[in-house]
Amino acid sequence: MSTIFGIPTPALYGQILIGLINGSFYALLSLGLAVIFGLLRVINFAHGAQYMLGAFVAYLLLNYLGINYWLALIVAPLVVGAVAVVIERTMLSRLYGVDHLYGLLLTFGLALILEGAFRHWFGAAGQPYAAPSQLSGGVNLGFMFLPIYRGWVVVASLVICIGTWLLIEKTQLGAYLRAATENATLVQAFGVNVPLLLTLTYGLGAALAAFAGVLAAPIYQVSPLMGTNLIIVVFAVVVVGGMGSILGAIITGYVLGILEGLTKVFYPEASSIVIFVIMAIVLLVRPAGLFGREE
Amino acid sequence: MSSAPLLEVRGLNAWYGESHVLHGVDLDIREGETVTLLGRNGAGKTTTLRAIMGILRRREGIIRLRGKDLLSLPLHKVAQAGIGYVPEERGIFASLSVSENLVLPPTVSDGGMSVEEIYTLFPNLHERRSSQGTKLSGGEQQMLAIARILRTGAKIILLDEPTEGLAPVIVQRIGDVLMALKKRGMTILLVEQNFRFAKKVADRFYLMEDGRMVNSFPGHELDARMDELHEVLGV
Amino acid sequence: MAVGTQYIAEQPKLRTSSKVLGAIAIAALLAAPFFFYPVLLMSILCFALFACAFNLLIGYVGLLSFGHAAFFGGAAYFTAHAAKVWGWEPLAAILLGVAGAAVMGLLMGFLAIRRQGIYFAMITLALSQMFAFICLQVPFTHGEDGIQGVPRGYLLGILDLNEPLTMYYVTLAIFLFGFFIIWRIVNSPFGNILKAIRENERRAVSLGYRVDRYKLGAFVMSAALAGLAGGTKAIVFQFATLTDVNWQMSGEVILMTLLGGIGTLIGPVVGASLVIALQKYFAAWNFPVTVLIGIIFVICVLLFRRGIVGEILELMKRRQKGAA
Numbered sequence: 001m002s003t004i005f006g007i008p009t010p011a012l013y014g015q016i017l018i019g020l021i022n023g024s025f026y027a028l029l030s031l032g033l034a035v036i037f038g039l040l041r042v043i044n045f046a047h048g049a050q051y052m053l054g055a056f057v058a059y060l061l062l063n064y065l066g067i068n069y070w071l072a073l074i075v076a077p078l079v080v081g082a083v084a085v086v087i088e089r090t091m092l093s094r095l096y097g098v099d100h101l102y103g104l105l106l107t108f109g110l111a112l113i114l115e116g117a118f119r120h121w122f123g124a125a126g127q128p129y130a131a132p133s134q135l136s137g138g139v140n141l142g143f144m145f146l147p148i149y150r151g152w153v154v155v156a157s158l159v160i161c162i163g164t165w166l167l168i169e170k171t172q173l174g175a176y177l178r179a180a181t182e183n184a185t186l187v188q189a190f191g192v193n194v195p196l197l198l199t200l201t202y203g204l205g206a207a208l209a210a211f212a213g214v215l216a217a218p219i220y221q222v223s224p225l226m227g228t229n230l231i232i233v234v235f236a237v238v239v240v241g242g243m244g245s246i247l248g249a250i251i252t253g254y255v256l257g258i259l260e261g262l263t264k265v266f267y268p269e270a271s272s273i274v275i276f277v278i279m280a281i282v283l284l285v286r287p288a289g290l291f292g293r294e295e
Numbered sequence: 296m297s298s299a300p301l302l303e304v305r306g307l308n309a310w311y312g313e314s315h316v317l318h319g320v321d322l323d324i325r326e327g328e329t330v331t332l333l334g335r336n337g338a339g340k341t342t343t344l345r346a347i348m349g350i351l352r353r354r355e356g357i358i359r360l361r362g363k364d365l366l367s368l369p370l371h372k373v374a375q376a377g378i379g380y381v382p383e384e385r386g387i388f389a390s391l392s393v394s395e396n397l398v399l400p401p402t403v404s405d406g407g408m409s410v411e412e413i414y415t416l417f418p419n420l421h422e423r424r425s426s427q428g429t430k431l432s433g434g435e436q437q438m439l440a441i442a443r444i445l446r447t448g449a450k451i452i453l454l455d456e457p458t459e460g461l462a463p464v465i466v467q468r469i470g471d472v473l474m475a476l477k478k479r480g481m482t483i484l485l486v487e488q489n490f491r492f493a494k495k496v497a498d499r500f501y502l503m504e505d506g507r508m509v510n511s512f513p514g515h516e517l518d519a520r521m522d523e524l525h526e527v528l529g530v
Numbered sequence: 531m532a533v534g535t536q537y538i539a540e541q542p543k544l545r546t547s548s549k550v551l552g553a554i555a556i557a558a559l560l561a562a563p564f565f566f567y568p569v570l571l572m573s574i575l576c577f578a579l580f581a582c583a584f585n586l587l588i589g590y591v592g593l594l595s596f597g598h599a600a601f602f603g604g605a606a607y608f609t610a611h612a613a614k615v616w617g618w619e620p621l622a623a624i625l626l627g628v629a630g631a632a633v634m635g636l637l638m639g640f641l642a643i644r645r646q647g648i649y650f651a652m653i654t655l656a657l658s659q660m661f662a663f664i665c666l667q668v669p670f671t672h673g674e675d676g677i678q679g680v681p682r683g684y685l686l687g688i689l690d691l692n693e694p695l696t697m698y699y700v701t702l703a704i705f706l707f708g709f710f711i712i713w714r715i716v717n718s719p720f721g722n723i724l725k726a727i728r729e730n731e732r733r734a735v736s737l738g739y740r741v742d743r744y745k746l747g748a749f750v751m752s753a754a755l756a757g758l759a760g761g762t763k764a765i766v767f768q769f770a771t772l773t774d775v776n777w778q779m780s781g782e783v784i785l786m787t788l789l790g791g792i793g794t795l796i797g798p799v800v801g802a803s804l805v806i807a808l809q810k811y812f813a814a815w816n817f818p819v820t821v822l823i824g825i826i827f828v829i830c831v832l833l834f835r836r837g838i839v840g841e842i843l844e845l846m847k848r849r850q851k852g853a854a
Contacts, residue, residue: 037648043648043651043652091828094832095831098835100647101594101647101648101651102831104648104651105784105788105827105830105831106827106828106831106832108781109823109824109825109826109828109830109831110824110828111824112778112820112821112823112824112827113820113824113825113828114824115820115824116819116820116822116824119818119820120818120821175391175395175398178390178391179388179390179391181390182389182390183386185350185370186380186382186386187399188371189349189350189371189373189374189380189382190371190374190380190400190401190447191371191373191374191375191400191403192371192400192401193371194370194371195369228777232655233656233659235655235656236656236659238652239645239649239652239653239656269667272663272666272667273660273663273664276657276659276663277660279656279657280641280657283641283644283645283653284641287645
């Protein structure tokens with residue numbers, strides 16, 4: 001059996017794949033956080049809860065309404081996006097005039113409510129969610145065995161990340177968003193309905209989180225706690241990348257996921273903290289983050 | 296001259312937080328007219344534009360466009376009613392290219408210039424259409440700030456010190472652009488410190504002091520009133 | 531504008547009345563164990579001190595730490611280990627906890643003060659989560675079980691802390707000591723510079739203050755005092771577990787301070803008492819505590835950002851204005 005640095009290559013590739021999967025979720029979630037933060041100046045602590053909610057909506061749709069994975073991939077983000085729109089209209093929008101930290105505290109409270117409620121109803125244990133039959137099984141790539149569902153997750157998250165990036169960089173709606181991030185008042189003075197833009201942006205960010213949640217459901221179990229522990233790691237990812245750049249958030253997400261996977265191969269004890277350690281190093285060397293601008 | 300004003304401002308009061316900055320401003324602009332606000336720094340000229348636009352939200356009084364109340368509208372509806380705004384700081388967006396900056400403001404009515412027409416009027420902008428907006432020179436940024444409003448079909452354009460800090464040859468060029476706009480029948484409310492520039496384009500002047508309108512007179516009287524102006528403006 | 535711009539009204543009138551109020555409060559605290567369960571009271575005292583320590587940072591420097599559980603829970607582990615494994619005298623064990631929390635505060639603070647506002651919150655949260663992961667893995671914390679059966683021991687080798695009343699009065703003394711230290715810090719020249727930084731950081735820089743050092747100093751003091759609360763808690767409740775280091779704990783201390791009143795001296799005490807009492811009450815009802823805490827958060831942020839004490843002070847200020 002071939003080895004690299006004394007590690008059997010299938011194990012190495014396997015961990016890189018797991019890293020890439022984790023990285024896919026980091027990228028999707030930090031992308032959503034960055035989009036929301038850019039315009040609303042709110043760190044959406046509820047992002048993890050919205051990811052969890054996406055997974056649970058898929059789970060409930062399947063078990064109570066018999067709606068399959070593919071439809072859930074569309075319906076769950078719409079449902080969670082709609083919930084987010086209500087949250088923005090009724091609560092977040094009241095906080096735009098005050099210190100940004102209150103937005104963080106409000107969304108933290110919302111995350112606790114969602115998480116606590118689901119734990120109350122479903123218990124802390126995870127619920128299984130089967131991958132769709134079209135994506136079950138795997139292929140032998142010669143150097144490793146690739147479960148098809150995992151390959152799909154990487155591809156789907158890449159497509160969504162690139163799609164979101166194109167939406168922001170190449171469309172008129174994206175131009176409104178970028179301009180409003182710089183000077184929302186002027187954009188509104190030009191006749192753009194900026195309050196609506198804020199609402200839609202929060203909805204979009206939450207929908208991205210929910211999409212990630214549905215993708216995650218067959219890999220990790222659907223559990224009330226799946227979101228918050230993840231979101232704290234994503235915060236570290238965001239600090240490393242800096243929130244100034246959408247592309248930066250995506251790249252940082254994937255790279256840190258892979259680094260985490262590699263750590264699992266070479267020094268497994270440190271794998272749960274490696275991203276935090278990288279964050280600490282980046283703070284020492286480049287406080288504004290790799291893609292960030294000093295504010 | 297007897298037609299109803301396009302933009303009518305009556306007894307406009309405005310506040311920045313707790314401080315009362317406009318005290319009963321009256322202002323009329325008829326269709327196709329170019330009106331210039333004169334006054335020292337801090338007299339309330341920019342504030343008047345911002346209050347009409349609705350950027351400054353704490354206001355009382357009357358602001359009507361063709362008889363339609365603007366005061367109660369949310370900010371984005373004011374532009375949609377047909378007012379275009381060119382801010383003093385120009386407001387070119389760094390994260391947008393020149394052409395993206397140009398097409399950013401949504402169209403508010405028919406009759407705006409097409410992008411081709413605009414590029415004919417401002418060949419520089421065409422040349423640099425894919426550069427980052429803020430990489431343009433000051434003069435080019437000013438052109439861009441004006442150009443993007445022309446596309447929207449706004450009936451009246453609020454222009455805040457378009458010549459500030461620009462070289463004479465660029466000021467000349469902006470003067471030409473404003474004359475061309477006047478010919479097209481555009482209504483302009485201009486804030487300007489540069490007399491020679493203002494004299495060339497303005498049909499009428501308003502003189503502001505301490506947040507009040509203290510005088511108004513037709514453009515051709517400017518020379519005759521120079522002494523009075525020097526006293527109020529302290530130049 | 532910083533979160534904690536509402537600070538305690540400093541009219542001399544209030545000062546004399548607050549002396550009277552302080553005397554009444556201390557008398558009430560001395561009498562309290564005869565009316566309430568000492569365990570509940572000690573729990574409140576520990577968390578109140580924790581919240582006061584946290585408030586030192588947000589209320590007087592304007593920095594929102596989302597990682598204070600690391601100091602509270604970390605100190606609990608250090609104290610528990612020293613008392614149980616090394617057989618240290620309880621006060622010495624608590625002091626070790628304080629010292630450990632201070633060192634951790636120095637390390638975390640050194641990294642976190644490089645960013646401001648929301649980033650500061652995220653960084654402290656991430657670093658404390660890292661600490662929680664470490665606590666899960668290193669042997670001395672005993673993973674999911676935590677350190678159980680910590681002996682309360684004899685204070686200075688004399689006072690038997692297994693006596694509930696003795697334990698209560700020792701806890702009260704520690705709380706009052708911590709509260710007094712915070713009061714002194716806030717009203718010292720150092721505290722005034724902190725407030726200046728909170729109001730306008732750039733201006734403080736231009737006045738020649740080395741803002742980073744002041745921030746770090748405040749961070750370490752806040753961490754050490756949170757450690758005092760955590761170490762005491764480990765002795766009182768005789769255990770130290772992962773619950774004390776995880777992010778929910780950081781969230782709870784934020785809530786206590788927010789509910790009572792950020793930047794007010796007694797707000798965190800009021801907030802901590804209310805949160806602990808509500809938790810006990812709702813736990814009996816089988817209502818999920820996390821949901822309750824979330825709801826209070828949302829209500830506080832949307833309806834009364836000054837907190838209970840802050841709103842009362844504001845009301846008094848307005849009345850005074852109205853009377854004048």
